Amino acid sequence: MKRIFCTVFLLGIVTGCVEDKPRPEGNLEVVPLQVVNHSFEAMEVINQQRKMNITVKHHIRDQDVYVECYIPSFTFKEKGGKKVEGEGHLQLSVDGKVVEHIQTAAFVIRGLEKGAHTFEIEVVHNDSTSYELKKSWNATIQ
Helix, strand or coil: CHHHHHHHHHHHHHHHCCCCCCCCCCCCCCCCEEEEEECCCCEEEEECCCCCCCEEEEEEECCEEEEEEECCCCEECCCCCCCCCCEEEEEEEECCEEEEEECCCEEEECCCCCEEEEEEEEEECCCCCEEEEEEEEEEEEC
16 A cells, blocks of 8 residues: 555656646737736736627528628627727628618528629628728629
């Protein structure tokens, strides 16, 4: 019993003193933070580098286009109201014409005519000023 205890103890010491720890593979992104307010209980920080992006996926079924948008750290609100950073809605254009203001991340464009169409989604603030964030694509309705 004493021999087993000594073996486990020595094994613990040997494995615990390893300095070559594995590092995660892949690209790491370090984002600088700025301290806004601090206390002994909590510290509030903000991201100095607010990089907003949009990912759009679409699927065509018959004459309908199913669209799904992903915008990290964004809250969908109805058109109108104060300009609040991180809030707003989508402005949808089809063939260069604004057709709808959308307040959801997923939606369907129904009843399109057959042929080639150009779609554009622009992310806008509540007061309809642009975030300068757009995504466009082409699709053909059969």
